[in-house]
Amino acid sequence: MSDQLSPGRPPLLFLTDEELRKGIEAMFFAYRGFTADPDRILDQHGYGRAHHRALHFIHRSPGTTVNNLLSILGVTKQSLNRVLRTLIDEGLVEARVGTRDKRERHLFLTASGNVLEQELAEAQRTRMRAAYREAGPEAVRGFRTVLEAMMDPEMRHHFGLLKDPES
């Protein structure tokens, strides 16, 4: 469909449809590995991936608002609310009414929320660490570079640059 061989210029063999197909499948299989370990832990606790995502980003940005989380996760408020509700009801997350703007809820992990988040994060880090170590620092730089180029621009904005808690 779109292989290109530009005469005179470098052949760009890494852009052939076949190479792209391998990249696509690599993403698919790797993502499965990436989520496999947390999935097992979540299952034991009766949670799902959606809970993991919420715990992760609340841990990363304590005090973040529901709206902020929504735009990071890219789901509807109804969908997030269901997950957040169980996490709050079961005491893993605390939602404090904003002091400046009382419409907002600022989200924090409780002690037990932190325990689970750490368990999940450490499982995921362990796999990532093994992969990084095996691949080496140069490959890791390339990995990050390609991933960032693959994000939607809006997500690239969220990446590494999150809104902070209540001032």
Place this chain on the structure above:
Amino acid sequence: MSDQLSPGRPPLLFLTDEELRKGIEAMFFAYRGFTADPDRILDQHGYGRAHHRALHFIHRSPGTTVNNLLSILGVTKQSLNRVLRTLIDEGLVEARVGTRDKRERHLFLTASGNVLEQELAEAQRTRMRAAYREAGPEAVRGFRTVLEAMMDPEMRHHFGLLKDPES
């Protein structure tokens, strides 16, 4: 939890928890981008990601059996069957009863199945191509190296080495 600074040896700064966290979030955001374009197309046709995966791997290995597809996709046969059923009923996939073993169904894309598969694949390749081009060949090598190291060993086996059709 596990940052390491080994005195005398290189500092391994790419293995700090903070670097690992960035890698984890990069995977999350990039995977969203990776699936965004096909998702839009699938939506127009009334299909989901599961249909895309089936079309992709049947395209890649024409004549593959349901069982083979099962082990690649890592879902239950009941889950795959539902998706396969709609694709067969709507004429995108053909299932031929095996000649040697009549229990087996060998799967092929029909003409219209091929059309949709190509549309999906081209959309995904376009994003991947842009990311590859932006990142450059060396980064792409690193990307692939880390992804392969992140897969479960069994998936690494499926990757680049698929079973063939009915001999």
Place this chain on the structure above:
DNA sequence: TTGGATAGTCAACAAGGCTGACATAAAACG
């Protein structure tokens, strides 16, 4: 030839997406 393994199908349930409608409270604005 029969019993166990293998391939696939059907039914029913659960998680977690989605839309739409609606409620409330607070902020912002004219």
Place this chain on the structure above:
DNA sequence: CGTTTTATGTCAGCCTTGTTGACTATCCAA
């Protein structure tokens, strides 16, 4: 001050795609 907008929550209902369990058809080996 009154109106509008914003932030959040909730109810109801739908869809996709995962799951388990039960079942049928076929093959193969004892």
